[in-house]
Amino acid sequence: MENNLKKIENEFFKKGFVKVNLQKKYFSKYKNLKKFIKKKFKKEFKNNDFEYFHKNVSFKEINKVRMDIINFINKNQKLKENIYFSLKPIIDTMLGPDIIIQKSINLGIQMPEDTSRPLFHKDTPLSSYHEIVLWIPLVDCVKSMCMLMVEKKMLKKAEKILNGKQKDRFEKFIKKHGKLKEIKFGQALVFNTNNYHYIPINKTNTTRWALNLRLKNLFTPYGERNLLDYYEILKISPISKMYSI
Numbered sequence: 001m002e003n004n005l006k007k008i009e010n011e012f013f014k015k016g017f018v019k020v021n022l023q024k025k026y027f028s029k030y031k032n033l034k035k036f037i038k039k040k041f042k043k044e045f046k047n048n049d050f051e052y053f054h055k056n057v058s059f060k061e062i063n064k065v066r067m068d069i070i071n072f073i074n075k076n077q078k079l080k081e082n083i084y085f086s087l088k089p090i091i092d093t094m095l096g097p098d099i100i101i102q103k104s105i106n107l108g109i110q111m112p113e114d115t116s117r118p119l120f121h122k123d124t125p126l127s128s129y130h131e132i133v134l135w136i137p138l139v140d141c142v143k144s145m146c147m148l149m150v151e152k153k154m155l156k157k158a159e160k161i162l163n164g165k166q167k168d169r170f171e172k173f174i175k176k177h178g179k180l181k182e183i184k185f186g187q188a189l190v191f192n193t194n195n196y197h198y199i200p201i202n203k204t205n206t207t208r209w210a211l212n213l214r215l216k217n218l219f220t221p222y223g224e225r226n227l228l229d230y231y232e233i234l235k236i237s238p239i240s241k242m243y244s245i
């Protein structure tokens with residue numbers, strides 16, 4: 001399905017996040033990526049699909065395997081370019097002509113019932129406020145496989161919850177205000193770093209796989225992550241190139 005750019009822009013502006021479709025032409029790149037991963041990590045997959053990766057890998061092993069897969073996929077020079085082209089109209093609309101991208105693409109693997117995961121948080125001020133995060137699932141995500149987003153207008157309330165004392169306050173808050181019930185392979189979530197998000201314990205019987213990476217305009221204010229250590233230039237306008245930094 002084609003993306004309606006104006007609609008996406010409006011929704012992003014209103015909520016701070018939006019679900020979009022990957023450009024059809026580039027969907028095959030993600031399918032190939034999965035093929036490469038499966039081939040390289042044959043031993044770990046043991047013929048299981050991505051969804052059933054947990055059948056042969058324990059909680060103890062998963063982080064080491066995940067790091068190995070991250071190293072492996074980041075050796076592919078084309079990966080960033082492919083991700084960019086798969087969402088080009090949206091990224092260009094959001095960020096303009098001078099764009100920098102996170103150097104190393106991240107990968108989250110959330111196996112059923114694994115409790116180790118980031119807590120309720122937002123990425124600012126470590127990340128720049130002027131940044132977008134792309135969260136791209138490699139499998140269909142339903143119910144608790146989905147990352148839950150809190151709308152921009154709930155920011156103050158979310159902050160209060162964060163400073164509260166009740167042990168189950170995050171679960172209660174997210175049950176009421178968490179958005180995004182389903183995201184399919186072939187889609188992506190685009191969100192602003194200043195939006196709170198929460199990763200529930202995966203209560204389904206399938207493993208969730210999702211890439212995540214950050215992009216911002218070269219000339220917008222930075223957080224604590226700087227250009228040379230954390231990002232690299234993805235594209236630059238002719239006039240910026242002429243006087244390039």
Ligand SMILES: [Fe+2]
Binds near residue numbers: 118121122123197
């Ligand atoms: Fe985050």
